[in-house]
Amino acid sequence: MDRWVRVEKRAVSKDNPEGQCCSPRSKVERGGGAGELYPMLSVEEASQQLLSHFHVLEPEPVPVLESLDRVLAEDVYADADIPPLDNTAMDGYALRAADTKGAAPESPVELHIVADLAAGYVSEIPVTPGTAIRIMTGAPIPRGADAVVPFEDAEREGDRVLIFKGVEPGANVREAGEDVRRGALVLRRGCRIRPQEVGMLATVGRKDVSVTRRPRVAILATGDEVVEIDAPLGPGKIRNANSYSNAAQVLAAGGEPVLLGIAHDQVEDLTAKIRSGIARKVDMFLTSGGVSVGDFDVVKKVLAAEGEMTFWRVRMKPGKPLAFGRIGGVPMLGLPGNPVSAMVSFELLARAAIFKMLGQTDSERPTIQATLMDGIKRKDDRRHFVRVRVWEKDGAYEAAMTGEQGSGILSSMVEANGLAIIPEDWSSVPPGSRVRVMMLGGTPPRSGQEGDR
Numbered sequence: 478m479d480r481w482v483r484v485e486k487r488a489v490s491k492d493n494p495e496g497q498c499c500s501p502r503s504k505v506e507r508g509g510g511a512g513e514l515y516p517m518l519s520v521e522e523a524s525q526q527l528l529s530h531f532h533v534l535e536p537e538p539v540p541v542l543e544s545l546d547r548v549l550a551e552d553v554y555a556d557a558d559i560p561p562l563d564n565t566a567m568d569g570y571a572l573r574a575a576d577t578k579g580a581a582p583e584s585p586v587e588l589h590i591v592a593d594l595a596a597g598y599v600s601e602i603p604v605t606p607g608t609a610i611r612i613m614t615g616a617p618i619p620r621g622a623d624a625v626v627p628f629e630d631a632e633r634e635g636d637r638v639l640i641f642k643g644v645e646p647g648a649n650v651r652e653a654g655e656d657v658r659r660g661a662l663v664l665r666r667g668c669r670i671r672p673q674e675v676g677m678l679a680t681v682g683r684k685d686v687s688v689t690r691r692p693r694v695a696i697l698a699t700g701d702e703v704v705e706i707d708a709p710l711g712p713g714k715i716r717n718a719n720s721y722s723n724a725a726q727v728l729a730a731g732g733e734p735v736l737l738g739i740a741h742d743q744v745e746d747l748t749a750k751i752r753s754g755i756a757r758k759v760d761m762f763l764t765s766g767g768v769s770v771g772d773f774d775v776v777k778k779v780l781a782a783e784g785e786m787t788f789w790r791v792r793m794k795p796g797k798p799l800a801f802g803r804i805g806g807v808p809m810l811g812l813p814g815n816p817v818s819a820m821v822s823f824e825l826l827a828r829a830a831i832f833k834m835l836g837q838t839d840s841e842r843p844t845i846q847a848t849l850m851d852g853i854k855r856k857d858d859r860r861h862f863v864r865v866r867v868w869e870k871d872g873a874y875e876a877a878m879t880g881e882q883g884s885g886i887l888s889s890m891v892e893a894n895g896l897a898i899i900p901e902d903w904s905s906v907p908p909g910s911r912v913r914v915m916m917l918g919g920t921p922p923r924s925g926q927e928g929d930r
C-alpha cells in the first residue's frame with residue numbers, strides 16, 4: 478500500500494528566511510513503510526531534534542601525552558609564574574644598564590667579570606657597579622643586574638669584558654610571569670588538545686589531565702548485497718564501504734567506532750544485531766542502508782518496533798532518506814545506504830552529536846565563499862551539498878565540481894575538499910555563482926596546485 482506524507486509547513490532556515498517554496502513538488506512527498514506520517518525536516522530542524530538527545534559525557538583522567546586530540550574536561554590554571562624568575566633571553570653579560578651608557582665600538586665600556594652563570598643556577602654573587610656576570614640563556618638575572626648585553630656586542634679579555642653597545646634597563650630580560658601568571662586560566666574546558674596545549678599542560682606541571690570520555694559509536698551496515706571487504710565479491714555483491722567511511726568519520730571526530738558487521742535485510746537479523754550492539758554500551762548507534770521505501774528497507778520497521786522513530790527524511794541531497802530515533806535508550810541514526818549519502822549525512826548530523834558528547838565548544842566545519850565554475854541543474858528544492866574542489870586564486874576562492882554527483886559516486890567525494898551548499902530556494906545555479914563551501918579539512922591550495930590534496 479502506498480503512503481503519502483503531507484508536508485504541512487515549509488521550514489524556515491537561514492538560507493530561506495521566508496520559508497518559501499519554489500516548487501509544488503515540495504507540498505506532497507511520497508513516503509511509505511513506517512506506517513506514520515513524518516514531515517520532511519530541514520537540516521537545521523533535524524540537527525536540533527537529534528542534538529537534543531545527546532549530552533556531554535563524563536570526564537576521565539589520562540597521562541598528558543595521551544590527551545593529544547582529546548577534549549579537555551577541566552579548566553586548567555597555572556600553578557606558578559612562567560617563567561618563574563626574571564631570566565636572560567640571550568647568551569651574554571648581565572650588567573647594570575647604567576654602566577653601558579655611551580658604549581660604542583670606538584669607545585667601549587670595560588667591566589670586570591665576577592662570575593659565570595649557566596641556566597638552572599642562581600648566582601650568589603651580585604652585580605655591582607663596574608662588574609658583569611657571564612650568563613647563558615635561561616639563567617636567572619643576578620641580583621643587581623637589570624640588562625643583558627649579548628656576546629655579539631661584547632669582547633672578553635681575560636677577566637674583563639669590553640661592551641660595544643649601550644642598552645636600556647630590561648634589555649634581553651624575560652620577566653617572571655611574562656608568559657603566564659600564577660593562578661591564571663591557561664586552558665579552557667572544551668578545547669581540542671593540540672601539541673601546543675600538551676606543552677602548556679606540561680609547563681604547568683600536569684602529568685595527568687581530565688578529558689571527556691570518547692563516545693562509543695556502534696556501526697552496522699545493512700543489505701543482503703553488502704559483503705565484508707575481505708570476502709569474495711560474488712555476483713550482485715558490493716563491498717561494505719559505509720562501515721569503514723563512517724568509522725573513519727567517527728575516529729576523526731574523536732569517537733570510538735564499534736564495528737558490528739553487516740545485517741541482512743530481514744527484521745530478525747537486524748533486530749538481533751541491533752540488540753547485541755546496544756549491549757556493548759554504546760552512546761550512539763549508526764546503521765547504513767535500509768531506510769528508504771524499497772521492499773527490503775527494514776531499518777525503520779525495526780526502529781519503530783524496538784524503540785521509537787522521531788523523524789525520517791531530511792530536505793537535503795544527498796541523504797534524504799534518513800531515520801532518527803531511540804532504541805534501548807540509545808539514540809540511533811539510520812543513515813542512507815549510498816556511500817556518499819552515508820558520509821554526507823554523517824557530516825551534517827552525526828558529527829555534531831559526537832562533538833556535543835565530547836563537550837567541544839568549536840565544532841563547526843569552517844565555511845568559505847567561493848565562485849563556482851560550473852552551473853548546477855536543480856531538479857528539486859532540497860539543500861544540495863555538491864562535491865567540489867576549492868582553490869585560492871588572487872586572494873579569492875574558486876570551486877569546481879569534482880565529477881558526477883550521484884549519491885553512489887564515491888570517487889567524486891575522494892576528489893573533493895569541500896561541499897558547496899546550494900540553498901533550497903535557489904531555482905538555478907548558473908556558472909559563476911557565489912556559493913558557501915563547507916571545507917572538509919585543510920585549507921584550499923593555491924591556484925596551480927589544484928591537484929594537491
Ligand code: AMP
Nearest residue numbers: 698700716717718719766767769814815
Ligand atoms: P539502500 O538504501 O539500502 O537501498 O542502499 C542504497 C544503495 O547503497 C544500494 O545501491 C546499496 O547497495 C548501497 N549500499 C548500502 N549499504 C552499503 C554499504 N555498507 N557500503 C556500500 N554501499 C552500500
Ligand code: MG
Nearest residue numbers: 700766767814
Ligand atoms: Mg539496502
